[in-house]
Amino acid sequence: MSLTKIEDLPTVYNAKETEEAIYKFWEDNECFKANAKSEKEPYSIVIPPPNVTGVLHMGHALDGTLQDILVRYHRMSGYETLWMPGTDHAGIATQNVVEKKLRQEGKTRFDLGREKFVELTWDWANEHKSAILNQFKRLGASFDRSRERFTLDKGCSDAVKEVFVKLYEKDLIYKGAYIVNWCPRCQSAISDIETDYETEKSNLWEISYSLKNEPGAIVVATSRPETIYGDVAVAVNPNDYKYKDLIGKTVLIPLTGREIPIIADDYVDKTFGTGALKITPAHDPNDYEVGKRHNLKPIWVIDEQGKMKHCAEVHPDIQGLTREEARKKTVELLQYNNSLVRIVPIEHNVGKCQRCNTTIEPLLSEQWFVRMEPLAKAAIEAVESGKIKFVPERWTKNYLGWMTNIRDWCISRQLWWGHQIPAYYNNETGDMVVAKQNPDPAKYTQDSDVLDTWFSSGLWPFSTMGWPNTEAEDFKKFYPTSTLVTGFDIIFFWVARMITMGEEFTKKAPFSTVYIHGLIRDENGQKMSKSKGNTIDPVGIIDKYGCDALRFTLTSLCTYGGQDIKISDEKFEYGRNFANKIWNASRFVLMNLEGVDNNKIDFDNLTLADKWILNKLNETAKETNENIKNYRIGEMAHTLYDFFWNSYCDWYVEIAKIQLQDESLKLNTQRVLKYVLDMTLRLLHPVMPHITEAIWQLLPKNTDVKAIMLSKFPIYEEKFAFTQENTQMELVFETIKSLRNVRQSFNIPVSTKINIEILAENNEEDIFKKVEAYIHRLARVEGIKYVDENHKTQKQSASTVVSSSKINIPLAGLIDLNEEIKRQTKKLEKITNEKNSLLARVNNEKFMSNAKPELIEQTKSRIEEIIVQETTINELINSLK
RNA sequence: GGGCGGUUAGCGCAGAUGGUAGCGCAUCACAUUGACAUUGUGGAGGUCGCUGGUUCGAGUCCAGUAUCGCCCACCA
Numbered sequence A: 001m002s003l004t005k006i007e008d009l010p011t012v013y014n015a016k017e018t019e020e021a022i023y024k025f026w027e028d029n030e031c032f033k034a035n036a037k038s039e040k041e042p043y044s045i046v047i048p049p050p051n052v053t054g055v056l057h058m059g060h061a062l063d064g065t066l067q068d069i070l071v072r073y074h075r076m077s078g079y080e081t082l083w084m085p086g087t088d089h090a091g092i093a094t095q096n097v098v099e100k101k102l103r104q105e106g107k108t109r110f111d112l113g114r115e116k117f118v119e120l121t122w123d124w125a126n127e128h129k130s131a132i133l134n135q136f137k138r139l140g141a142s143f144d145r146s147r148e149r150f151t152l153d154k155g156c157s158d159a160v161k162e163v164f165v166k167l168y169e170k171d172l173i174y175k176g177a178y179i180v181n182w183c184p185r186c187q188s189a190i191s192d193i194e195t196d197y198e199t200e201k202s203n204l205w206e207i208s209y210s211l212k213n214e215p216g217a218i219v220v221a222t223s224r225p226e227t228i229y230g231d232v233a234v235a236v237n238p239n240d241y242k243y244k245d246l247i248g249k250t251v252l253i254p255l256t257g258r259e260i261p262i263i264a265d266d267y268v269d270k271t272f273g274t275g276a277l278k279i280t281p282a283h284d285p286n287d288y289e290v291g292k293r294h295n296l297k298p299i300w301v302i303d304e305q306g307k308m309k310h311c312a313e314v315h316p317d318i319q320g321l322t323r324e325e326a327r328k329k330t331v332e333l334l335q336y337n338n339s340l341v342r343i344v345p346i347e348h349n350v351g352k353c354q355r356c357n358t359t360i361e362p363l364l365s366e367q368w369f370v371r372m373e374p375l376a377k378a379a380i381e382a383v384e385s386g387k388i389k390f391v392p393e394r395w396t397k398n399y400l401g402w403m404t405n406i407r408d409w410c411i412s413r414q415l416w417w418g419h420q421i422p423a424y425y426n427n428e429t430g431d432m433v434v435a436k437q438n439p440d441p442a443k444y445t446q447d448s449d450v451l452d453t454w455f456s457s458g459l460w461p462f463s464t465m466g467w468p469n470t471e472a473e474d475f476k477k478f479y480p481t482s483t484l485v486t487g488f489d490i491i492f493f494w495v496a497r498m499i500t501m502g503e504e505f506t507k508k509a510p511f512s513t514v515y516i517h518g519l520i521r522d523e524n525g526q527k528m529s530k531s532k533g534n535t536i537d538p539v540g541i542i543d544k545y546g547c548d549a550l551r552f553t554l555t556s557l558c559t560y561g562g563q564d565i566k567i568s569d570e571k572f573e574y575g576r577n578f579a580n581k582i583w584n585a586s587r588f589v590l591m592n593l594e595g596v597d598n599n600k601i602d603f604d605n606l607t608l609a610d611k612w613i614l615n616k617l618n619e620t621a622k623e624t625n626e627n628i629k630n631y632r633i634g635e636m637a638h639t640l641y642d643f644f645w646n647s648y649c650d651w652y653v654e655i656a657k658i659q660l661q662d663e664s665l666k667l668n669t670q671r672v673l674k675y676v677l678d679m680t681l682r683l684l685h686p687v688m689p690h691i692t693e694a695i696w697q698l699l700p701k702n703t704d705v706k707a708i709m710l711s712k713f714p715i716y717e718e719k720f721a722f723t724q725e726n727t728q729m730e731l732v733f734e735t736i737k738s739l740r741n742v743r744q745s746f747n748i749p750v751s752t753k754i755n756i757e758i759l760a761e762n763n764e765e766d767i768f769k770k771v772e773a774y775i776h777r778l779a780r781v782e783g784i785k786y787v788d789e790n791h792k793t794q795k796q797s798a799s800t801v802v803s804s805s806k807i808n809i810p811l812a813g814l815i816d817l818n819e820e821i822k823r824q825t826k827k828l829e830k831i832t833n834e835k836n837s838l839l840a841r842v843n844n845e846k847f848m849s850n851a852k853p854e855l856i857e858q859t860k861s862r863i864e865e866i867i868v869q870e871t872t873i874n875e876l877i878n879s880l881k
Numbered sequence B: 001g002g003g004c005g006g007u008u009a010g011c012g013c014a015g016a017u018g019g020u021a022g023c024g025c026a027u028c029a030c031a032u033u034g035a036c037a038u039u040g041u042g043g044a045g046g047u048c049g050c051u052g053g054u055u056c057g058a059g060u061c062c063a064g065u066a067u068c069g070c071c072c073a074c075c076a
Helices: A015-028 A058-076 A091-104 A114-138 A154-169 A225-230 A241-246 A285-293 A323-336 A372-384 A395-404 A453-457 A473-478 A488-506 A538-545 A547-556 A569-591 A608-629 A633-659 A663-684 A689-698 A723-745 A764-770 A772-778 A817-842 A845-850 A853-880
Strands: A042-046 A080-084 A173-183 A188-190 A195-210 A217-222 A233-236 A250-252 A259-264 A276-279 A340-353 A361-370 A389-391 A423-426 A432-434 A444-446 A483-487 A513-517 A754-759 A781-787 A797-802 A805-810
Touching (some): A015 A538, A015 A547, A042 A473, A042 A483, A058 A080, A058 A114, A058 A483, A058 A538, A058 A547, A080 A473, A091 A114, A114 A538, A154 A173, A154 A432, A154 A453, A154 A488, A173 A285, A173 A340, A188 A361, A195 A323, A217 A225, A217 A233, A217 A276, A233 A241, A323 A340, A372 A395, A372 A488, A389 A395, A453 A488, A483 A488, A488 A513, A538 A547, A538 A569, A547 A569, A547 A633, A547 A689, A569 A633, A569 A689, A608 A663, A608 A723, A633 A663, A633 A772, A663 A689, A723 A772, A764 A772, A764 A781, A772 A781, A817 A845, A817 A853
Parallel strands (some): A042 A080, A233 A259, A389 A513, A754 A781
Antiparallel strands (some): A173 A188, A173 A361, A195 A217, A195 A250, A250 A259, A423 A432, A423 A444, A754 A805, A797 A805
């Protein structure tokens, strides 16, 4: 790093320039590289791999920042730390992007053929793979790029095959016909959790099915009249007396006249609709179950494109129509045919593809599934036993609820981009072999489906570490990982699957803590989305306010409960202002270090203020460690902000200016200034890595550690515990604040110096004598006189009581007497109320016997304090009158 | 239908084990050659959604209730 001359440092922190240089400095020095051979205790995090198609958004920024904070903290705390970066191949999303590009050239993927298309997609992925992780660099992410992985790379692919084959061998993967959520636009099955439900206004059409060979009919209610062609039965509840006599009879499907039976099944709700339900097993999951119970063969009437099939069962006028057209036309035909009894408007939920919002078509088809129930056992146990802990804890219930009611996972997707299913079919016999490799490419053809993207990301914590080679260095050193950081929206998609797979294949929980943070929303609490146009681009924020400002702001908005975070552009001013404050305070310190040595602080020559700030720093270090260990990250940010700004800058630096004038104190003050700044920068480093590193590099130190990010994180040290001095100093601060308060309320200009009398009790005079210089300067006081009760100057004085010390101030000319009387009366009222409630407390026997002694003491002294204040305020009011 | 979360100052939010209600922004007054106006100093502003209960004492614990939001399941 090139050292700038201190005097040349700009008065406004230049984030952009600094951040670029600092990140490069870390990279050049390989500061992020993890060493699997290290003896140190490991700490590892795997990144939730962002989609290759992705562009950095605020969710990434928050997620990445939190991970980086944990990683940097542990690295500084003596752990061998690995943050594993990588990207996800994102099946449908990526395929969509490439297909869209092809479409612009007037082509489809089928024009290219599978092999060519996959090749093209690889080109695209390789080209874009680094883009999103390079954007993470702008966040200051200290991940180890030398280990970067991709969910479709060789290692992941080996792991996927291994897992698939093993699960198949254990009969935990099966191929079967089931009703799946079919997206007609994506042309693929999708899993249950990839479908969203939207409430739509629709109708319940009541259609009359006439009985065969006798008069009469049964009226069924349906929301999907276009599926009548696929009906295989009409079902009624066995206990429904209305229909009792009809059970077993045959009815005719309107329009086509096909014969179907009336069956009885408990599934039918007597009270809904007409109490009679048409059964279409190929296009409704519940009907499928009913059909199976009654041995009814499903009839497909809607194809994969969502169009009506050209088959005998479908009315000739309907064949080839889309679902929507078919519905309209069928209703018309029914009406014409007098089969439509009535139309009842209803609201119901319609399944939509999460990715493209196309209405899902429940479709009976052959797909691959993972049998989840046996696998879920260990995954439930891992959380119930506490081996894996959710933070905040409430997500545990959510997770367990889902896992205990788990349904089989449909893992096959009819796409080309992804892990192709390692099942091979004999070209002649059709026999299937599941194996890691094609047994004989000349004779066998691989299953054309690929796996759900989450299948490979479910293996991420160990596939990235070298598994299935259990002897791999990284696997041995860094697996299981330590903490998983993510948003609650992917607990089911990802976290649950990683735990399941981790337990099954490594017999270990893949991480010990799942830290769930809130979602980023806009200032109105709306989810950010491109379509709503309410996104805030983190890179834009970084350009405008700086990366550390972004990180600090986001961090400070994190709550322990993991509430969602509402942000707006202006909120980042908070972090920017803090960065600028750090910058300028550091500039001041650096400019005043001339002549300082590298010796340790001289403990025998510490002033009250020195001890106070060292104690405060010590407490802050303690709290910071605790906060971070307990994932109270927002709290950590607040604590550091408060310490740096309100203690170090507002008080200590101001006092240091006084002490630096005193030759006998100068050197030690410089040492304290430097030491506290050094330690504070370290405490802040995990949150604000760039600015702290930049300043630290300018700080004279006696260490050969080349970067703050490799330095030791401060911890609580007994030798800095100056609790008594802390209390004494607080008394002084109260005094100074009260003096300022009185000065302003009496409109005494800052330029006017005042004389004060301090009425000090016990040893307080000694304390004040030690800090007279501070009072002189910080409260702009000329003369200080110590007096006792009998000698205080009353005439021509307005007075106020500060703690147990009394300060007399000569009355300045221009006081609005009435205003002041009002103010003082109000104040009097307030403290009298407080006194009364405290008195009630002290007079209460139970309080006196139950409360802690310190609290009783505190209460008593507060009452005494109030009594003194009351007297003084009364005196004051009288003198004003 | 089941579960979860929010409700505290004008706005955005903190408030572990119950003990004098806090922070940021905004606001008002004062301060500008001195690290910083992306600043400093001081002030004003709250019966903690509502009702009951436990307790000497409740923002905090319990019961109920209102309201907003989220998740899961889903009856055609």
